[in-house]
Amino acid sequence: MLFDAIFFDFDGVLVESADIKTDAFRVLYGQFGQDVVARCVAHHSYHAGISRVRKIQHYHSTFLHQSLSPKELDAWVGRYSDLVEAQVVAAPAVLGVEAFLHSASAQLPLFVISGTPQEELKRIVTARGWDGFFSEVHGSPRLKTDIIDDIAGRTNLDLSRVLFVGDAMTDFDAAKERGVAFLGRVAPHHDNPFSPGTEIVEDLTGLFQRVGM
Secondary structure, eight states: OOOSEEESSTTTTBBBBHHHHHHHHHHGGGOOOOOOOOHHHHHHHHEEEEEEHHHHHIIIIIIIIOOHHHHHHHHHHHHHHHHHHHHHHOBOOOOTTHHHHHTTTTSEEEEEEEEEEHHHHHHHHTTTGGGGOOOOEETTTTHHHHHHHHHHHOOOOOOOOGEEESHHHHHHHHHHHHTHHHEOOOTTTTTOOSSSSOOOEEESHHHHHHTTT
């Protein structure tokens, strides 16, 4: 095999849920007008993979010029979670994902590294019946680079023999900073956020071949 482990982002990589997350920001900030919504969606789309806590803080501070107390921030984050969690559980898997997880999980360690809050992410993975496929499932508030460092430090993985499959520049940047190979998933009819020359796929049907299985 070409790799000793695989890191996966979650939304838009394993599950067709990226648009669910985007639409939730439209609903959440709709009361403030279309200009604010457009700015939130543009930021979210470019920075997919960053914690919703950091995004909501940023949107209120930068676009609304409002400062949120910890209690207010928790309430906004809770509203967002209420909008997305059940939909993500029910969303279809990206084409090729389930076949790959069933086979590859018995042959090499698979990890989830996501911007979704840790406990919510674990609930979603369990509700989908996928918890047995992954060696570890990691979400926010930790940064993806910190999660990679933690995994590498505990498992002695050679990061040059790890593949990160992601759909956002957050994933690409984390992989590049840590010397991890990167494969970008760009869904049909979605803009490609990656620089020219980045290896991309529309789905994961070819992942067996890409990892040398």
